[in-house]
Amino acid sequence: RKEVEQDPGPFNVPEGATVAFNCTYSNSASQSFFWYRQDCRKEPKLLMSVYSSGNEDGRFTAQLNRASQYISLLIRDSKLSDSATYLCAVNGGGNQGGKLIFGQGTELSVKP
Amino acid sequence: ETGVTQTPRHLVMGMTNKKSLKCEQHLGHNAMYWYKQSAKKPLELMFVYSLEERVENNSVPSRFSPECPNSSHLFLHLHTLQPEDSALYLCASSQERARTQYFGPGTRLLVL
Numbered sequence: 001r002k003e004v005e006q007d008p009g010p011f012n013v014p015e016g017a018t019v020a021f022n023c024t025y026s027n028s029a030s031q032s033f034f035w036y037r038q039d040c041r042k043e044p045k046l047l048m049s050v051y052s053s054g055n056e057d058g059r060f061t062a063q064l065n066r067a068s069q070y071i072s073l074l075i076r077d078s079k080l081s082d083s084a085t086y087l088c089a090v091n092g093g094g095n096q097g098g099k100l101i102f103g104q105g106t107e108l109s110v111k112p
Numbered sequence: 113e114t115g116v117t118q119t120p121r122h123l124v125m126g127m128t129n130k131k132s133l134k135c136e137q138h139l140g141h142n143a144m145y146w147y148k149q150s151a152k153k154p155l156e157l158m159f160v161y162s163l164e165e166r167v168e169n170n171s172v173p174s175r176f177s178p179e180c181p182n183s184s185h186l187f188l189h190l191h192t193l194q195p196e197d198s199a200l201y202l203c204a205s206s207q208e209r210a211r212t213q214y215f216g217p218g219t220r221l222l223v224l
Binding site: 004032034041042043044045046049087089099100101102103104105 | 152153154155157160168200202209211212213214215216217218220
C-alpha cells in the first residue's frame with residue numbers, strides 16, 4: 001500500500017460544480033496534513049493546512065478523518081481558475097516525523 | 113513572490129558536465145529540502161537539511177551532491193548525470209521539519 005494515495009483523475013467538471021478529492025494515508029502516527037495546488041510547470045503552493053476539527057477558507061473545505069485515515073478537499077462553486085493539480089501531503093509520523101510525503105496529485109479541469 | 117528563490121530556472125547539460133543548482137530562502141526557516149519531480153510521478157524527497165546538518169538522504173545516487181553552507185542557502189551539485197535525471201528540481205523550506213513547506217519555482221533540468 002502506498003504511504004499516501006490520491007485519485008489521479010482527471011476530474012472534468014463544469015463551472016459552478018462542487019468537487020471533492022480524497023487522500024488516504026497509511027501511517028496512523030501522522031500528525032500534520034496539507035493540501036497544495038500545483039499549476040502546470042509551476043511549483044506546489046500551499047492551499048490549506050488540515051486541522052482535526054476541519055477548516056474552511058472561502059469555497060474550500062478540508063476535513064480529516066483519523067479513524068479511516070484520509071483527508072478530503074471540497075471545492076464549491078468551482079471556477080475556471082481552479083484548474084490545477086491538487087497534492088495532498090502528510091507528515092511521516094513517528095521517527096519520520098520531519099518528512100512530508102506527497103501523493104501523486106489529482107488533476108482538476110474546470111470547463112466553461 | 114520572493115520567499116524561496118532558485119537559480120537557474122532552466123538548465124540543459126551534457127552527461128559529462130558539472131553544474132550546480134542554487135536555492136535561497138528569505139523566510140527565516142531552519143530546514144531546507146531538495147525534491148525531484150518527474151513527469152506524472154509524485155514528488156520525490158531527495159535530501160533534508162535541518163539547522164545546516166543533513167538529516168536525510170533518500171538513497172540518492174552520488175552524482176547528486178548537496179551542500180548547505182548556512183540556513184538560508186542550499187546547493188545541489190550535479191555531475192555525470194544521466195538522461196533519466198531530467199526533471200523539475202524543487203527546493204523547499206520550513207520552520208522546523210514537521211511544519212508547512214514552501215517551495216521555490218524549481219529548476220527544469222534536461223540532460224542530453
